[in-house]
Amino acid sequence: MDDQTPILLVSHSLLQGTVAGMRLCDITPWLADENPVWPGLPPLALLLDPKDMSTFANGPMAALIKALAVPVLAAKTVHELPPLALKTALDHRAQLRMENTALRSENALLRGDYMQLQQSFNQVEDFLNSSFAPKFTCARAWEYADQALPAGRVQQRLPVGSAGLVAVDIWAMGPGKAELRFTRPVGADFAPSLILEAHAPGWQRALLTRPLAGLAGDVVLEITSEFALGLSLPTPLETLHAAPATAPLALRVWQGLPGIRLPEMASGKARHIIPASALPEPEVKGGTAKRLRGRDAFSLHPGHDGRLELVFRGIEVPMPANIAAYAQNFGPETVTLSLGPDADSRGRKIYLPSESHGQCDLDIPTPGTVDLYFSLRAPSPMASVFIRGLEICPVGG
Amino acid sequence: MARIAIIIPVWHHPVLLDEAVLSCLSQQDAPDFEVILVNDGCDMAQTHQSLAGWRAAHPEKITLLNQPNLGLSAARNTGVEHALKDPALEAIYFLDADNKLDPHALALFATLLESNSDAGWFYPQFDRFGIEANISNGGSWSLARLAADNFCDAGSLVRRAVFDSGLRFDPAFKAGLEDWDFWLGAAKNGFVGAPVMQAFLRYRKRPESMISAAHRQQGLLHEQLRQKHGWLYNSNRLAAAWNEEWPRFALIGSDGHFAIGSDPETARAVSREDMIAAIFAKRANPAESRFAPMLVFYTPEALADLRGARLLESCFYQLEGGLRQAPMLGLKLADGPLGIRLGRKLRDESGDMLMGCDVIAMSTHHLNASLDRGEMEEIIRYMIENVALTPLEVHLPAPTPPQTPPLEALMDLVGGLLLSPMAQVEPAQYANWRAPAYSGLAGEVALCNAGGRPALAGAGPGAHVGFVIQVFRFGGVEKCLVALAGALKKQGVNCHLFIYGNDTVDAAQWMFAPFEKIWILQDPALRDWGGSRYLGTAEAVAPERQLMGDMLGPLTGMDVVVNCGAGALNHGQALLRARGIRLVAWEHIIERTGYGRWLGTPLVVVGYEAGFDRIITCSKQLATRLAALGVPRGKLLPLPNGPGYESVAAKPRQPQKGRLRVGFLGRFDPQKQVQRFIEVASALRGRFDFSVHGSAVLGSRVDFPDWLPPGAPIKSRAGLDRFYASIDLLLMPSRDEGLPLTILEAQRAGVVVLASDVGAVNEAIIDGETGILLDPAQVVPAAISALEQLDADRAALARIAKNAAGKAGHWPQNAAVFIETLL
Secondary structure: OOOOOOEEEEOHHHOOOOOOOOEEEEOHHHHHOOOOOOOOOOOOEEEEOHHHHHHHHHOOHHHHHHHOOOOEEEOOOHHHHHHHHHHHHHHHHHHHHHHHHHHHHHHHHHHHHHHHHHHHHHHHHHHHHHOOOOOEEEEEEEOOOOEEEOOEEEEEEEEEEOOOEEEEEEEEOOOEEEEEEEEOOOOOOOOOOEEEEEOOOEEEEEEOOOOOOOOOOEEEEEEEEOOOEEEOOOOOOHHHOOEOOOOOEOEEEEEOOOOOOOOOOOOOOOOEEEEHHHOOOOEEEOEEEEEEOOOOEEEEEEOOOOEEEEEEEEEEEOOOEEEEEEEEEOOOOOEEEEEEOOOOOOOOEEEEOOOEEEEEEEEEOOOEEEEEEEEEEOOOOOOOEEEEEEEEEEOOO | OOOEEEEEEEOOOOOHHHHHHHHHHOOOOOOOEEEEEEEEOOOOHHHHHHHHHHHHHOOOOEEEEEEOOOOHHHHHHHHHHHHHOOOOOOEEEEOOOOOEEOOOHHHHHHHHHHHOOOOOEEEOOEEEEEOOEEEOOOOOOOHHHHHHOOOOOOOOEEEHHHHHOOOOOOOOOOOOOHHHHHHHHHHHOOOOEEEOOOOOEEEEEOOOOHHHHHHHOHHHHHHHHHHHOHHHHOOOHHHHHHHHHOOOEEEEEOOOOEEEEOOOOOOEEEOHHHHHHHHHHHHHOOOOOOOOOEEEEEOHHHHHHHHHOOOHHHHHHHHHHHOOOOOEEEEEEEEOOOEEEEOOOEEOOOOHHHHOOOEEEEEHHHHHHHHOOOOHHHHHHHHHHHOEEEEEEEEEOOOOOOOOOHHHHHHHHHHHHHHOHHHHOOHHHHOOOOEOOOOOHHHHHHHHOOOOOOOOOOOOOOOEEEEEEOOOEOOHHHHHHHHHHHHHHHOOOEEEEEEEEOOEOEOOHHHHOOEEEEEEEEOHHHHOOOOOEEOOEEOOOOOOHHHHHHHHHHHHHOOEEEEOOOHHHHHHHHHHHHOOOEEEEEEOOOEEOOOOOEEOHHHHHHHOHHHOOEEEEOOHHHHHHHHHOOOOHHHEEEOOOOOOOOOOOOOOOOOOOOOOEEEEEOOEOOOOOHHHHHHHHHHHEOOEEEEEEOOEOOOOOOOOOOOOOOEOOOOOHHHHHHHHHOOOEEEEOOOOOOOOHHHHHHHHOOOEEEEEOOOOHHHOOOEOOOEEEEOHHHHHHHHHHHHHHHHHOHHHHHHHHHHHHOOOOOHHHHHHHHHHHHO
């Protein structure tokens, strides 16, 4: 037998017995030791006659054996040794198995968390790498369409998955409170419910403490409100209609970096972008502006004189802010871009070389709804410029 | 007692298994459930430890079954057999050892089982982690789509009833697709699936896995699937499901009628508002919308006329095919002999052509593209100025003038779309946040329908026989075809006529009577006989793939296809036979060149003999010749011709007392030898009255003497009756013949036929008994001699006429033989 052979620590009177595959050691010296120290692997069990059992229980060895979690069993004769040894071995095996299972269970949880962490981190990296460092994105915008749903309980399936969901804006028809829950059709909520208080008609923002992380799921927004809720235009997809209604709620859905705590995004206080798909159809003069599906951009081409004017009407700027239009120049020549508050004020010009991107911006010192005049000047009609969206960056307090 | 059993087969996933099991044990608000771990003979010690550990820790929830390695299907089946022992079991869920469930999954299962009793199983969305993706399961159930793509993941919840029907996973699919096979089996047993919209299964996607390996063997495994599920892939079932589940046309009438469906005759009526909403739904979610890919604006008059001509389905089929190349198609009705002609693509800058159309077809995709222009004026201008129109001309006798052109229906719909509040929202705002599901549905349907689109309507009950011919005029082959179809129809068989080749159909209306539907596919490539030569006769050139598909697709609804000389069709033999369709060739005559060499389609058919179930010949003589050339006797089916039309104006014949009248009927070409007739007439001029009817063919100019002016070809039954009534003797001095209908029709009318003894003429005439056979080596002197004898012996003339007129017609017997042999 090598050093790995399990040891049974037994009374002297039991030393005559044998147990296959195990080594019997006399406990007598240990019982006499006032400061016992056990070297190596602990014994599998203690098998003691009645006399030694009493001595053991009252001596210093008991504390050591208890600390090592070694079972102590009573045996009167050597004939009892094999079955007791076997039972001890089996119990030990069962205990190890339970412990292993618990460890595996913990590992499984950790692995799942690790996978989620990786994926969230991945999304954060993608977000940072592929955008111009926004904090929030308006993923969907369903505008208010002069229809309302009476106060009460409403369910609205959200048109985005849960990953990154950070806020929704709903349209309150008047003052009052509302409770919002981000629920699953079946299963636990995604986040604790929120209480929203509206003081005046208009958009009201319900903001989660942080964007939802983890694997994407289907979110149903459940609202119990004291005020009537504004509805958007009816859609052909009934699954997106609020229940009970024949149209979806007027709704803006905001996404952020999954699981990342960000500064307070109270209404109008956050830096965010409005992607091209959420911008209104612009008025066009002197060229063409075509909305590109699937690429979330407007494709601009100036007229024969190289000039193009776009007007985005009704852009909501709820706080003093700097507004920037993000543009990419795919044409062969440098173009001049500017963003202004009216037809006559051109704002700051930027020169955008061929195959480059940049922002032309404008300060809006007073909150409200503004019209934005975007101007493009190019040496020839060859120019080809994309507008990807507007960034709203709060300024001041 | 568990309502739901979760079966986890385990093989080589000792670590990831822990996540799967833990996800089961972490369920919230779950109904009673049991986890059945099936160790499929995994050879890893770590697996054994894991399985034993989980079982020991949760004996009340977990059952562990161990078996030697038999594969995924067998492991699942082992779990199924165990689970079914529990009488309380309602459903089984299959979780792969590397996937996991959301904590609400089982609570959701309970809801599903209670809320949708029609569904046999519930399939998840494809919410993947690892290689992260959220992909839609494609929405509502579709048998047709299941044929093309396995949109039901194995991680589905399956009701007990599915297993009680005897269905299990097939161990033969060891390399993969066992779940696809299982769903197809469930569908065969009458069950349907239902989508689960909410995420509950997390599918671990790794770059390499069993399913990715299966995808690399997709061709082989898919073929295995097709072989096993012939009930779907190798029958009309897939086409029927496709037509029912995926409407092919949105119909907008100028009378304000709106309908959606694949068969214009049975399309489901919808309101204008529903039609508009469906178009927007298609824009917002094109992958899952079942809206038709093609809009058809029509006048009710045009539809009624096409229906009356039995051409409605054929025209819609052509419009559908035409939209592959053109953004818009127009169909115009014109007065004339029946026919369909597909014009060249034209730019319609003025809009006149659009205005003049009786039917306008437009792709839904194109309508959406034009809607993106934003304003009505822009849209209409865009359509008129930029859309190239391919006109389809359909000629019908006296079409009904329309009251309101279909362009107005188009304008009305566009107006409705623009004014709809749905038009004010970008489709992207409503797009499904999950990526669209893949579907190769149209390709799979084509693959299983001989490479083409199936017919629009199901063939219906009863036997269906399709007759395919390249040219349909008032000829002998056509009359035989019509006569057999008529006799088959009387005996309960549904006959369909496929005219594949010529665009003009120059035939009398009564010739269409036996047919349920008429399909016309005009393309010069179908008439191209410039292929390689077999036994000295050139075969037809193989049509390119798309045209071949268009040609074969509608034929897949037939039980038997009879090829009446359409050479291009021979190239589709294998594809039609793969669908279990019986193929028949019908041959009539072997001709000779000017130098005496044998020539004709029967020789080509010998080359394609292996692909035909039967070869019908019009005579025993032709059957013998084909047998001699190598066609097995058992494949030959001689069906002797009878008269080619039913007499409509025949009157009792009186014996001719004065000069006998001798007639000729046929083409003025070297085969029919009208020149010999002229020689006989010249010799006997003054003693007999002679008349000739027919027309010259290209390159065969014949000079008739002034006293023998040729009459026009006769193309009506009454005209033929009058012609036969106007003669006592018919002289056919042909160089070659099959078994000419003219002889049989003349005999029926009491006319004595004198014909050169060529081809199978002697099968119709017993010399001196039912007619006179002329020595082909000296036709003219023999004819003169015979005519002189009959003129002298009027009693013999009357006796022969009576004998011949008493012959029984063959078509009812032919139809009976056809049915017995082929149906």
